[in-house]
Amino acid sequence: MESVQHLILSELDTQGKIEDTRTLMLPGASQLAVSQDDQLHILGALNSLLSREMVTYTTQEIQSHVLSDEGKQIALQGSHEARVWNALPVKGEGKPLGPKDLKAKIGDESAKIGQGVAFKNGWIGKDADGFVKLVTSIHDSTQEDMREVDSTGTLKAGEKALAALRKRKLITQKKGQWFTVHKGPHFSAKVEKQETDLTTEMLTSGSWKTSTYKKYNFEADGIPTAGGALHPLLKVREEIRNIFLEMGFAEMPTASYVESGFWCFDSLFVPQQHPARDLQDTFYLSDPAVSLPPPQDYYKTVSEVHEKGGYGSIGYRAPWSEADSRKLLLRTHTTASSAALLRTIATQPGGFKPAKLFSIDRVFRNEATDATHLAEFHQVEGVVADRNLTLADLIGFMRVFFSKMGIHQLRFKPAYNPYTEPSLEIFAFHPMLKKWVEIGNSGMFRPEMLEPMGFPKDVRVHGWGLSLERPTMIRYGINNIRTLVGHKTSIEAVERSPSVRF
Ligand SMILES: N[C@@H](Cc1ccccc1)C(=O)O
Numbered sequence: 001m002e003s004v005q006h007l008i009l010s011e012l013d014t015q016g017k018i019e020d021t022r023t024l025m026l027p028g029a030s031q032l033a034v035s036q037d038d039q040l041h042i043l044g045a046l047n048s049l050l051s052r053e054m055v056t057y058t059t060q061e062i063q064s065h066v067l068s069d070e071g072k073q074i075a076l077q078g079s080h081e082a083r084v085w086n087a088l089p090v091k092g093e094g095k096p097l098g099p100k101d102l103k104a105k106i107g108d109e110s111a112k113i114g115q116g117v118a119f120k121n122g123w124i125g126k127d128a129d130g131f132v133k134l135v136t137s138i139h140d141s142t143q144e145d146m147r148e149v150d151s152t153g154t155l156k157a158g159e160k161a162l163a164a165l166r167k168r169k170l171i172t173q174k175k176g177q178w179f180t181v182h183k184g185p186h187f188s189a190k191v192e193k194q195e196t197d198l199t200t201e202m203l204t205s206g207s208w209k210t211s212t213y214k215k216y217n218f219e220a221d222g223i224p225t226a227g228g229a230l231h232p233l234l235k236v237r238e239e240i241r242n243i244f245l246e247m248g249f250a251e252m253p254t255a256s257y258v259e260s261g262f263w264c265f266d267s268l269f270v271p272q273q274h275p276a277r278d279l280q281d282t283f284y285l286s287d288p289a290v291s292l293p294p295p296q297d298y299y300k301t302v303s304e305v306h307e308k309g310g311y312g313s314i315g316y317r318a319p320w321s322e323a324d325s326r327k328l329l330l331r332t333h334t335t336a337s338s339a340a341l342l343r344t345i346a347t348q349p350g351g352f353k354p355a356k357l358f359s360i361d362r363v364f365r366n367e368a369t370d371a372t373h374l375a376e377f378h379q380v381e382g383v384v385a386d387r388n389l390t391l392a393d394l395i396g397f398m399r400v401f402f403s404k405m406g407i408h409q410l411r412f413k414p415a416y417n418p419y420t421e422p423s424l425e426i427f428a429f430h431p432m433l434k435k436w437v438e439i440g441n442s443g444m445f446r447p448e449m450l451e452p453m454g455f456p457k458d459v460r461v462h463g464w465g466l467s468l469e470r471p472t473m474i475r476y477g478i479n480n481i482r483t484l485v486g487h488k489t490s491i492e493a494v495e496r497s498p499s500v501r502f
Pocket residue numbers: 332333334335381417420441442443462463464465466
């Protein structure tokens with residue numbers, strides 16, 4: 001590229017102008033720059049010199065030609081007729097080839113097209129055993145034409161010959177160009193290196209005073225700006241949040257990732273011996289390891305329900321450990337935060353008022369991780385508290401809620417939760433997987449949990465929970481959770497993920 005610039009400048013320096021850039025001989029070339037490839041090279045060099053105002057140029061449009069695939073093959077291997085001639089022995093000097101052998105040797109296509117022409121040209125003939133050469137040398141003018149068009153874009157023989165080749169589909173027409181070049185206002189015979197940046201070195205050495213600088217190109221496309229992008233989990237979270245809001249739910253505060261055993265389990269009537277509370281399932285904190293004391297009256301009532309029962313329950317009748325209750329842990333479900341808020345509602349000044357609450361936030365479980373499980377994920381949780389609610393209300397709520405998420409076929413399966421009775425697992429029919437998949441868990445909170453909180457006897461509270469990751473993965477067609485969350489997540493994929501998926 002730079003040597004092409006030098007060629008142009010020295011030509012202008014000695015000749016004053018370049019009338020036709022096709023008369024240049026590019027460095028290293030064996031013929032004049034008549035091909036369009038050469039002219040493109042020249043154009044690149046001209047534009048670079050133009051930007052420094054060292055030259056000006058005008059463009060001449062011309063018709064040019066390029067080879068078709070068949071034309072390229074002929075330029076390389078010869079015409080079909082020449083290939084036929086090549087394949088045959090000289091008469092009397094070898095075994096003549098029959099049509100079948102000829103096809104096998106040079107291919108069906110060349111044999112078929114080449115035979116007739118070679119005959120007509122008098123190049124080959126037929127004896128008893130097959131085809132033979134009749135002449136000892138040939139002049140393959142088609143191949144020569146192809147080579148001429150390939151390197152010059154045209155034929156000296158003129159338009160008639162070109163038209164014949166076009167008709168045979170060996171060449172096609174293409175717009176071409178060449179240039180007339182004049183000296184520009186800043187012409188100089190040599191290209192000076194232009195600075196693109198002002199550096200500390202240039203300032204301290206003073207070289208900035210004599211340097212030449214590259215002009216700004218205000219036409220250039222800017223570098224694409226990297227905007228922020230929402231992670232797919234955040235998009236689906238927003239969508240679900242909007243469903244809750246339009247159904248009249250209020251968002252619960254869930255900022256506390258760290259809870260005590262008391263709020264995460266005891267207040268929910270999860271027995272202290274429950275396996276979910278084991279070290280294998282729950283992350284416990286070591287520093288600080290112990291929570292501040294829970295509200296004393298409430299703590300006493302909760303521990304008594306566990307140990308001895310009450311409110312119509314016989315309790316767990318197992319020894320109660322205050323130490324277990326005070327242990328600090330990473331919450332294993334957002335129901336820990338719901339419990340704290342439910343107690344506030346139960347004991348609010350002015351008495352109980354119905355409430356519809358939701359949360360979408362992070363939870364932590366000490367589980368083996370695999371393609372669909374991580375040690376931390378998000379839970380979506382809805383809670384409704386009102387007088388005389390029934391199981392039908394819960395099911396009805398879930399039907400409306402999930403249908404707003406686009407999930408219309410639901411099934412409910414009796415299940416067990418320590419804090420709800422009855423409890424229901426929620427299954428949805430997945431139209432793409434063509435099977436029922438579990439999407440959530442739900443139930444009506446037990447009186448052993450609600451009454452110690454201070455709820456009036458006729459208040460029922462029901463709730464349901466699901467993970468945020470599962471619907472997100474299904475929507476975005478992700479089957480390994482590690483491509484959604486964690487260091488293997490591709491930022492590019494996040495930026496490009498659509499804002500809404502159905
Ligand atoms: N906390 C439950 C979900 C749930 C919430 C509310 C009521 C019933 C169940 C879970 O971890 O899966």
